[in-house]
Amino acid sequence: MTCSILVSAMKLCRFNAGRLGLMHGDVVFDVTPALDVLPAVRYPLPQCDLLIAHLSAVCAAVRQLLATAPRVALSSVSLLSPVANPPKIIGAPINYRAHIDESVKDAGIAHGRAVTSIHDWGLFLKSPSSLIGFGEEIVLRRPDRRNDHECELAVVIGKRCDRVPRAEALQYVAGYAIGLDMTLRGPEFQCWRKSVDTYSVLGPWLVTADEVPDPDALELSLHVNGELRQRSNTRQQVVDVAGLIEMASAMYALLPGDIIMTGTPAGVGPVKPGDVIHASVQGIGDASVTVGAHYA
Structure with missing residues (x-):
């Protein structure tokens, strides 16, 4: 070695x-x-x-x-989490066509909202205090509601950028990781339901950007207790990684350590206390995280 x-x-x-x-x-x-x-x-x-x-x-x-x-x-x-102090955690809603389709069909996801396009919805922010690593535990809240898993490619911004054009966007990426955007289902705004403590999982490590030549061609999957729930490829995103950086920086400056959760494919579903979530993203690796045995 x-x-x-x-x-x-x-x-x-x-x-x-x-x-x-x-x-x-x-x-x-x-x-x-x-x-x-x-x-x-x-x-x-x-x-x-x-x-x-x-x-x-x-x-x-x-x-x-x-x-x-x-x-x-x-x-x-x-x-x-490989990033200790992210200034922002940015989410990309309904960014896979198949997830849009399942959100339209499943009232437990949409809660009466019209599911249209990420271009209509824009992006949302999650509280940095929701961030944990794969060696920690997800602690669910609200046993009266669905608490869903969402497997995503996570992008970590390396340099400050503001209103960056899409063609230059990837120059500002420090690296990539696996992201879990845990979600409390309900009618409220996403920024509130997804900012629960421990509902942003990042890791298991940061892979530097030079190790991922094309972030828009990566297989990703998620299992719960060994059962396959999600499998897709980042090429199925409605807005690709560069487009998301352009979209976000059009509204606010991106800073070193900002995390962009790029959206989840179809197959989202509920987890319960004691479950084990295993996530994988090609070129990054795979890791498991445990859902705590009790609700907060």
């Missing part, structure tokens, strides 16, 4: 008490000292995730540390 092999697969994770790791197979290289390159900050704090804003410097430090970095088994660590 050589350093050159490791560097060619730059998958960065956060684990345990906020340590930084580089993934290779089922091994985590503890490269936490690479965080020393981050600048010291004072109040008022910058509106960004510091690691993502300085990702190039962190990656360079990681490469220097690999030869002597301690190794720990992936199975022995608890994975946190």
Whole structure:
């Protein structure tokens, strides 16, 4: 196992008490000292995730540390969200045609809303406090309502951009991860129902953008307790990744660490306490997250 092999697969994770790791197979290289390159900050704090804003410097430090970095088994660590402090979590509603079709047919999804187009609905924001990693637990609320899973490709913005044209949009991506946009069904606005604590799952690690040459051609799937619920390809998105960045930045500046959940395919459905959700996105990996045994 050589350093050159490791560097060619730059998958960065956060684990345990906020340590930084580089993934290779089922091994985590503890490269936490690479965080020393981050600048010291004072109040008022910058509106960004510091690691993502300085990702190039962190990656360079990681490469220097690999030869002597301690190794720990992936199975022995608890994975946190690879982005610690996202300024925004942005959602893309009804962004797969098949999901639009199922939303029209299933009153438990639409709740009387006219299901038209993402171009009519626009995007929505989720509270950053809803974010967890795959090593944590989803804690459901409102047992009187459906709590649904939604598997998505997540895009992490690496540089500030404002009103960026579609042709330049991917230049501002730091990397990609698996996203679960958990959803409390009901008639209220999405920003309220999807901002529940633990209802945004990101990880299991960040794959740097250079490792994903085409984010619009990735297979993704989701199983619940071993049962296949969702399977599709990001090429089925109504608005592709570059288009979503253009769409979002037309209304507000995107900042380092912003997360865009790009939308979910058909097959959304309810989960209950004790369920195990296993999600996979091609080029990123796969991971499981547990739904806590009790409602909050």
